[in-house]
Amino acid sequence: MFKKIFGIILPLFIVSALILAACNFPLLGGNSISEEQSQTLAAQTIQAEVGKYLTQTAQTNPVIVVTATPLPGSGALPTATLSPATPILPTAVPPTATPIPVPCNQAGWVTDVTIPDGSSFVAGASFVKTWRVKNIGSCTWGTGYSIMFLNGNSMSAPATVALPASVRPGETVDISVPMVAPSGNGDYTGSWLLRTPNGTTFGVGVNGGVPVTVKISVTTIPTPKDPNTVYDFVGNYCSAQWRTNAGTISCPSSSANYSTGSIMRSYAPIIENGLTDDEGTIITIPAAGGDGMIQGQFPNILIHSGDRFAATALCSYQKTNCSVTFEVLAQEQGSSTITSLGTWSKTYNNTTVAIDIDLSAYDGKNVIFYLKVSSGGNSTDDYAQWMAARITHD
8 A cells, every 4th residue: 555655645746856957957058938837837748647647557457356256145236227217297286176056946757657658549638748857956845836738739737737745856746647548649848847836847857947848649539339220329438518516517527526526528438347348338427525526518410210329338447436327318418308308326346247228119209318417325436338329229
């Protein structure tokens, strides 16, 4: 170590001495030089001596290359690899979601409980359309909420029908509206909206403005099964004037009403044993009261010898408390006398009653016929049917 230090210091000492000598002694020959020339000579001398020293040092002191030797069992030393620095990006902050307010009144359509679109009815047939909707708003549909007719064909339905119960958000409700198929053939559509007590309307769909609809097809009245039919009471049931002990009623009724009485028609009636018949039938319900009754007065009909009144009297399926009396009455045109042609009692017992009356006594006369049903007391379940009521000719 000392030799290395001495080898460095000694040349520096010699160089310094030469510089001093060059500065303080004149050159041989007595010629003087300027200070600038003196500094140049000194610099050249120093450069020569330093170069000589570095050459000698390189020859006497070879460069030693140190190689790292791995320790036994440690394997090769890992080579350090410097990767370019990865820039640090700012952390993205997600935008704060703005909550979308839920409308107070909004409905979601669930299904058609009855009368799917395209259902077919005979002209004048009564039916009940039921929609199932869900309250997807934030307000309860309470007292005063209703469904109202918007446009299209009302099909003889009421302008508004109250909701059957209070409906909280998230709950569903079945909304039913009684209707009657129009008299003309074709396709008919009626649109309906829900309405709040203050008159604001709303419906279903994304924006709550889509109405619920009823869509039906109306066909012609079927031809009576009896080929000898002279007059079809079922097909012409609304040609009669209908009244009950509670007063005059419109034909057809939109639904069964045991309080004021009802008149309806069906071409697929369900009879007491649960089977569906293919004959047309007039469905009559007497009004409430001890003298409850319903009666239809038909236009006068010209009768010929051999004409007969025929019908099948029965109660309706599952109307187990049905207890009624059927009666056919006749009045000659121009006469005030009304004659009973017969009465038939009927209760719910899975049977039917055949009515067959010879009308030959009225040959050549115009006759007004009355079809009457009287209640046996309580009119509940008195759902009486005049099936295939007609005048036929032998």
